[in-house]
Amino acid sequence: MNTASPPAVVAEGLAFSYASGGGLTRADLTLGAGETAAVEGPSGSGKSTLLALLGLILSPDAGALRIAGTETGALSPAERDHLRRRSIGIVLQDLGLLPFLNAWENVAAAFGPRLARHRGAARELLGDLGMADLVDSPVTELSGGQRQRIAVARAAVKQPVLILADEPTSGLDPRTANAVLDALRSCAERGSAVLLVTHDAAVAEACDRRHVLDEGVLSAAPQANVFEEDRG
Ligand SMILES: Nc1ncnc2c1ncn2[C@@H]1O[C@H](COP(=O)(O)OP(=O)(O)OP(=O)(O)O)[C@@H](O)[C@H]1O
Numbered sequence: 644m645n646t647a648s649p650p651a652v653v654a655e656g657l658a659f660s661y662a663s664g665g666g667l668t669r670a671d672l673t674l675g676a677g678e679t680a681a682v683e684g685p686s687g688s689g690k691s692t693l694l695a696l697l698g699l700i701l702s703p704d705a706g707a708l709r710i711a712g713t714e715t716g717a718l719s720p721a722e723r724d725h726l727r728r729r730s731i732g733i734v735l736q737d738l739g740l741l742p743f744l745n746a747w748e749n750v751a752a753a754f755g756p757r758l759a760r761h762r763g764a765a766r767e768l769l770g771d772l773g774m775a776d777l778v779d780s781p782v783t784e785l786s787g788g789q790r791q792r793i794a795v796a797r798a799a800v801k802q803p804v805l806i807l808a809d810e811p812t813s814g815l816d817p818r819t820a821n822a823v824l825d826a827l828r829s830c831a832e833r834g835s836a837v838l839l840v841t842h843d844a845a846v847a848e849a850c851d852r853r854h855v856l857d858e859g860v861l862s863a864a865p866q867a868n869v870f871e872e873d874r875g
């Protein structure tokens with residue numbers, strides 16, 4: 644039928660409200676294989692909510708969401724879980740590492756319970772992220788930035804159709820932030836679509852596209868040079 648692969652994600656009029664009233668008012672977004680996109684916006688504007696919707700963690704109140712060509716609206720909970728496991732890697736804002744596993748085991752856990760089978764891939768990717776000496780460390784003994792890199796490796800190791808990352812470089816020194824960004828970009832070069840939330844203009848600048856989320860509404864970032872005012 645269709646030989647070209649469908650976009651990794653197509654969201655149309657996506658909306659979600661928490662009982663408290665906050666959430667996401669409207670998001671329209673298409674992201675193709677190999678593309679990187681940034682979402683910027685103030686605290687509370689709905690960035691993490693958008694990622695949870697795109698990651699099939701939350702179900703939208705309105706709108707349509709296709710992941711890798713699959714219309715998600717009609718899926719059962721089990722089918723949503725299956726699609727998420729098969730197609731999506733997520734770096735959550737609070738990382739969600741498993742404290743009883745070491746660094747490489749946390750990465751290999753992306754594949755399921757047979758950790759040893761994926762030992763090589765997990766250790767190699769951690770090495771690419773500057774963590775070669777720490778692959779066997781318990782995650783409870785690692786720094787915030789080191790744990791962040793493990794979470795990125797776990798999201799990326801299966802080379803999923805879609806990688807969602809919530810502030811994956813926050814709190815990292817510039818060199819480590821660059822290593823994380825390079826890892827995400829090389830995932831895109833291998834065909835993943837990468838959407839990341841960031842407060843770092845340099846990180847957003849390095850993405851193919853920039854979006855802004857303001858009071859729950861997602862739009863393309865203005866093209867104007869945001870550094871203009873610095874030149875005075
Ligand atoms: N579990 C929840 N229950 C109720 N309200 C929530 C919940 N999570 C988020 N909200 C509200 O929804 C809105 C969007 O929150 P969200 O976490 O998506 O923002 P954000 O843009 O990721 O912010 P930050 O930059 O601080 O991470 C906020 O007003 C927040 O208070």
Ligand SMILES: [Mg+2]
Pocket residue numbers: 690691692736809
């Ligand atoms: Mg957030």
